[in-house]
Amino acid sequence: MNPYIAPLEEMRFVLRELADIERVAQLSDAEALSDPELTDAILDEAARFAKEVLAPLDAVGDRAGVRWSEQGVTTAPGFAAAYQLFVEAGWNNISLPSEYGGQGLPTLLCTAVHEMFTSSNKAFAYCPDLTEFAVKALIAGASESLKSLYIPRLVTGQWAATMNLTEPQAGSDVGALRTRAEPQADGTYRLFGQKIFISYGEHDLTENIIHLVLARIPGAPEGSKGISLFLVPKFLLEADGRLGQHNDVKCAGVEHKLGNHASPTCTMVYGGSGEGAVGWLLGAENKGLQTMFFMMNSARFTVGQESTAMSERAYQQALAYARERVQGKLAGGGTESVPIIRHPDVRRMLLMMRSQTEAMRAVAYALAGARDLAERHSDPEVRLERQAFVDLMIPVFKGWASETAIEVTSTSIQVHGGLGYIEESGASQPLRDVRVAAIYEGTTSVQAHDLVERKLARDGGAALRAWLSQIQLVLHRLDDAANGELRDIASNLREAVAALQEASNWAIANYRERPLEVLAGSVPLLRLCGIVAGGWQMARAALAAQRHLEQGHGHAAFLRRKLLSARFYAAHVLPQAEGLSSIAMHSECAMTMGDEAF
Template identity: 75%
Template sequence: MNPYVAPLEEMRFVLRELADIERVTELCDSEALADPELMDAILDQAALFAQAVLAPLDAVGDRERARWSERGVSTAPGFTSAYKQFVEAGWNNISIPPEHGGQGLPALLCAALHEVLTSSNKAFCYCANLTEFAVKVLVAGASESLKSLYIPKLVSGQWTATLNLTEQQAGSDLSATRTCAEPMADGTYKLFGEKKFISYGEHDLAENIVHLVLARVSGSVEGTKDISLFLVPKYLPEKDGRLGQRNDIKCISLEQKLGNHANPTCTMAYGDSGTGAIGWLIGTENNGLQPLYVMTHSARFQVGQEGTSLSERAYQQALAYSRERVQGKLADGGKHSVPIIRHPDVRRMLLMMRSQTEAMRAVAYSLASARDLAARHPDPRVRDERQAFVNLMIPIFKGWASETAIDVTSTSIQVHGGLGYLEESSVSQPLRDVRAAAILEGTTSIQAHDLVECKLVRDGGAAMRAWLAQAHITLHQLSNNHGSVLRAIELNLRPALEAQQEATDWALANYHERPLEVLAGSVPLLRLCGIVVGGWQMARAALAAERDLELGHGHAAFLRRKLVSAHFYATHVLPQAGSLASVAMQGGESTMTMGDAAF
């Protein structure tokens, strides 16, 4: 496996040119972005840590896996040392507010940092990501006594946390949750039940694990409105914070997965010994989903970012191999065998990988800056406008980026040919690792339903129209430029935007009369939106690159590469918009016509 190198020049270009960084730096607590030298230093340090500490363990974790025994779960060799270095360097709490002991870096900078760390070792990063999410849930819903005891330990990395939502019969449908919580006289609860697919539910990285568990209080009826959320630690802490007795919690097995082998994905048993796992209520009874809402956008955004990260890793592997592998003569009459990067279709595959990865990154950083502005801008109108953009784009980005990453990482195997199909090459690892992204935190179907039912229908398409107005400003800027590349981008972006407008208008007009047909085409509609949003960002990148070249700013060779990548995206990816719009509008009837028994 080729070493991972963080694409810092590309990342800095996107931060500077596409991510509305000027407005974000005006916000309070944005010093890390406002000072270019400080921002560059933080990115450099993340890149060094990722390349020196995490990336070398990626293949090790894939090969050696996490191991289960009656004594507990052991992570792959090198992970405990890496985790110690990770928390000592502070990478575990970059997004947690300073008032809770974290660094409180802007979401925009965190997006870039998380990309680098995840590219280097996705399975390792799950542990810290889950702990960050749990801290945000505790901040939003826990009592002051729980906050004061648990948050400092979690922020320091001394303890880690998990989210226990899924059960065998209750995957996306949380209303089927059966784990039971019995109230005790002292205000605690005793939990009984099993939870599945719990990442880092048991491990040897930290001394204690804090589980946030969805359960149904004894006597409550079925339904999501009668689910409660509980804090259930592996070891019960004493009042002074020292660890006490082991709680009635046990990892009874590890899932044997397609990828992410180093991430111990556990089946957790609560109350397996019969005494019950002691837990504390977060928030109020029968309102357990409310505290979780604070991390929904963060979690879905981060899973979408996994698509960017693993696509970058796969592209770097394919690029390095295509430069080294000598095979075949050129079709124009060449007499000598050449590196395969010289062959037309290998170049097409590499550019398809590169351009889509750049598009995902640009959308991610633009979305991250919108989250900063929605949370902290002093003008409520700006906050509302940016929040509407975030609400619209989260399901689009999560669904499109995770699905696109599957294509990109699969293409890397194709570039490698037979070698890519061999396990010993590790070329398949990015594909196997990223495949879960289209499932986690809501499948692509769930994101597509959310897009139609909650983002388009609920506001009558207002947020979509607002975004399309921004995109048409970019079209106008392209039309005022006489460069041949920018003209080609305009000629492809314009019909793509028209296709998206037509398809979203159709969904709005037909949803109430034919909801099943509209939803049958909702995944093609989501992918259409993602491709077009990516094309909009690549068009903006091309405009910025052309401007910088004219002014003599920046690295000329990099800017010319950016123009080529944007041109390729416009001519190879954006033309898919028309066919996806056609499927979204016309494919629903054929999908729903056949009876169940005929399948």
């Protein structure tokens, strides 16, 4: 029930045609991309693992959830065994640097691999994701001795890690947190406080769990300038590195959530016994948020990709059902009942799902390639230019993809009709699982604020203009095409770009004087940016597909499907741009009345 088949042909097309793979493959440590056979082998093997090991546990985990007791958290049946297979195959460390025992694969390739794990079992995949983020933070902030003690067993997957930011009064505003870390004579700290919404804060997949915890040292400045980052292991280590006594940290309960049932969301109590949880400072005092922010782009990108992954899963479910379910006759057609995929509105829904999923994927992979180049290209100008694109696009991708995924996964329920409302069909799980993507790692509001303030107003729109000039090149190529369909795509994309230019110019011009009014329209502006980003990539995809078709290269049926997706995106998604542009610029009425008017 609800199998998952990785869309490998599509993934390879996006990698090859849209994600700057040639430049990425030239980076040091990127052999896996420069050798197409190796790339294929990795993708094939990940697809097999996702299909055979992870997907069958997805509904199991949704139904069983996790069990909490005083002794700890038990994950769903099969999860512990799957985790062992996962780390034995080395999937947990493909993105970690080879100098620490990881496989150091480029972000671009890891993005495709991660997508498969998340599509097949989002709740499972989030555990190794968190460990990956933590290892990167340790590499950035830990002393050499902490690195050597902790990183190796995180990289092997023997241990897992968590990120502890949120407290009941400190959600989007991390600066409001109160957990305190008292310095000890031996250079360690003792932590006291409560953290909430800690994913995989406690579980039975690994023998130790390394918590990265934000806390305040007494006397630290107020707000976000007085926050330090600590490493707090569940089990302390003996001098020889073996596991010693249980630290003073405890999981006080797990949440019952709309989705992600198999991923434990824990309330963590530090210092509950009165002794305090032993922790080690990472990086400098009061600079904890800087180390955390180091991971923020990674984490936000990963959450954006959860949206692609769940949308793909929802599309596969809806498509399978639409092919198999026979119901109703076609208007103007014969007297035979037909599979519902023949019904026009079902086709519209499926194409709306597919074209947006493909757009998200293309933006994600293009962004992943840019992240590789920004990090490791030999030319510092390329690094700077790509980093500016990445910084601009991360909040756009995260915000747009997570909001779009709500629509796509909800549409899958609709395609299923009455059965979609029944939990046994599995149709609602992608919506329930992905609904949090627009919330965690910064809500869509937070992404839109970041976009307007840091990515548009701060540089006066320079990064945006650089990106839009890339789109102009694509528009010229579309205009030159012999194929009228491509010119239609150009016309819709051009109007959408103009709408974005108008609204973003307005936002940049008005942000200093009237920040609240601009912010009231910032989410529509972010969605507009995302829709244009998707349209840009779908247009590039259409050009590539048309070129291969003309040259007689490649799989013609696939290439025609891609053209269809691009046309549909241009006809059904891009026309939303003008409305969003107007909306983004006309939100002043939200700020004109007092709170009592609500």
